[in-house]
Amino acid sequence: xxxxxxxxxxxxxxxxxxxxxxxxxxxxxxxxxxxxxxxxxxxxxxxxxxxxxxxxxxxxxxxxxxxxxxxxxxxxxxxxxxxxxxxxxxxxxxxxxxxxxxxxxxxxxxxxxxxxxxxxxxxxxxxxxxxxxxxxxxxxxxxxxxxxxxxxxxxxxxxxxxxxxxxxxxxxxxxxxxxxxxxxxxxxxx
Amino acid sequence: xxxxxxxxxxxxxxxxxxxxxxxxxxxxxxxxxxxxxxxxxxxxxxxxxxxxxxxxxxxxxxxxxxxxxxxxxxxxxxxxxxxxxxxxxxxxxxxxxxxxxxxxxxxxxxxxxxxxxxxxxxxxxxxxxxxxxxxxxxxxxxxxxxxxxxxxxxxxxxxxxxxxxxxxxxxxxxxxxxxxxx
Numbered sequence: 490x491x492x493x494x495x496x497x498x499x500x501x502x503x504x505x506x507x508x509x510x511x512x513x514x515x516x517x518x519x520x521x522x523x524x525x526x527x528x529x530x531x532x533x534x535x536x537x538x539x540x541x542x543x544x545x546x547x548x549x550x551x552x553x554x555x556x557x558x559x560x561x562x563x564x565x566x567x568x569x570x571x572x573x574x575x576x577x578x579x580x581x582x583x584x585x586x587x588x589x590x591x592x593x594x595x596x597x598x599x600x601x602x603x604x605x606x607x608x609x610x611x612x613x614x615x616x617x618x619x620x621x622x623x624x625x626x627x628x629x630x631x632x633x634x635x636x637x638x639x640x641x642x643x644x645x646x647x648x649x650x651x652x653x654x655x656x657x658x659x660x661x662x663x664x665x666x667x668x669x670x671x672x673x674x675x676x677x678x679x
Numbered sequence: 680x681x682x683x684x685x686x687x688x689x690x691x692x693x694x695x696x697x698x699x700x701x702x703x704x705x706x707x708x709x710x711x712x713x714x715x716x717x718x719x720x721x722x723x724x725x726x727x728x729x730x731x732x733x734x735x736x737x738x739x740x741x742x743x744x745x746x747x748x749x750x751x752x753x754x755x756x757x758x759x760x761x762x763x764x765x766x767x768x769x770x771x772x773x774x775x776x777x778x779x780x781x782x783x784x785x786x787x788x789x790x791x792x793x794x795x796x797x798x799x800x801x802x803x804x805x806x807x808x809x810x811x812x813x814x815x816x817x818x819x820x821x822x823x824x825x826x827x828x829x830x831x832x833x834x835x836x837x838x839x840x841x842x843x844x845x846x847x848x849x850x851x852x853x854x855x856x857x858x859x860x861x
Contacts, residue, residue, distance in 0.1 A: 507701060508701075518709055536821040539823040542751060542823035543843055544841070554842070
């Protein structure tokens with residue numbers, strides 16, 4: 490009788506252990522599937538690359554409009570340099586970048602892209618730590634992100650330069666649980 | 680003794696059957712969670728394949744910029760491809776469009792100014808082709824949309840320069856619907 494009870498106790502104990510291990514395993518599985526991630530995004534890198542070629546409204550002294558990439562290197566070389574209309578090159582750079590990214594990403598707490606942060610800085614070739622900040626643009630509130638997508642672009646400064654200019658873009662995406670509306674309906678149906 | 684050992688064997692057998700059934704149920708639930716979005720995954724892979732093809736498209740001879748800029752589409756080349764039916768079977772997309780400037784990104788289709796030879800470059804959307812497939816996923820990628828612009832200084836003097844905007848290339852692929860027979 491006692492031996493039977495012992496065996497029954499053992500069986501119940503074994504079954505309990507199996508159930509507990511299975512529940513823990515299922516919890517890990519669910520967490521693993523739903524993990525939010527920071528990822529390098531080709532789309533954001535392509536956006537940065539396209540932005541570098543954007544023709545701004547800042548004209549050089551020979552009346553030629555400058556591209557964003559040229560404004561970045563000019564702003565880094567001399568922060569007091571001016572456009573033909575008298576604005577500082579760095580201010581023109583910030584204004585043009587802000588406008589381009591606001592229209593391209595359409596950040597807002599009710600949209601898919603909640604916020605973005607753009608950092609432009611000079612750094613060493615191998616060391617990624619910023620040596621000199623050129624521009625830092627933020628839009629929106631960078632909290633409670635479902636995921637963070639990033640992109641980066643390098644502006645080289647010539648063979649004899651001790652470093653490069655790094656342009657980093659981080660975008661805070663809304664989570665699937667957030668109710669978001671599309672900036673446009675996204676369809677091409679007539 | 681025989682009865683005792685037989686009982687033990689029976690106990691072990693029942694326990695093993697119970698454990699196997701239990702783990703089978705757990706495995707089935709796990710597989711159900713992992714593979715619940717198989718059509719969604721198939722569409723995501725098709726989307727990824729389209730994205731890769733689109734990135735390569737901007738650097739193809741039909742669209743690439745003369746000044747060797749990467750990820751750049753030459754608007755003057757793109758506008759000449761409108762209404763050319765030769766390319767409908769050349770690219771693996773159901774539709775191919777280019778949005779020429781960022782101010783049009785958030786416009787609806789009906790609000791965009793459709794490009795033609797007459798109104799280029801003061802327009803928003805170049806439609807290279809559209810096979811009008813029912814059930815299409817559109818993938819998009821940012822590109823630099825560049826064209827030659829003339830700067831007039833007066834007195835018959837002027838120069839041309841590269842004017843570039845942030846644009847978007849939009850390509851369609853057919854949507855795999857679990858309810859469709861194909």
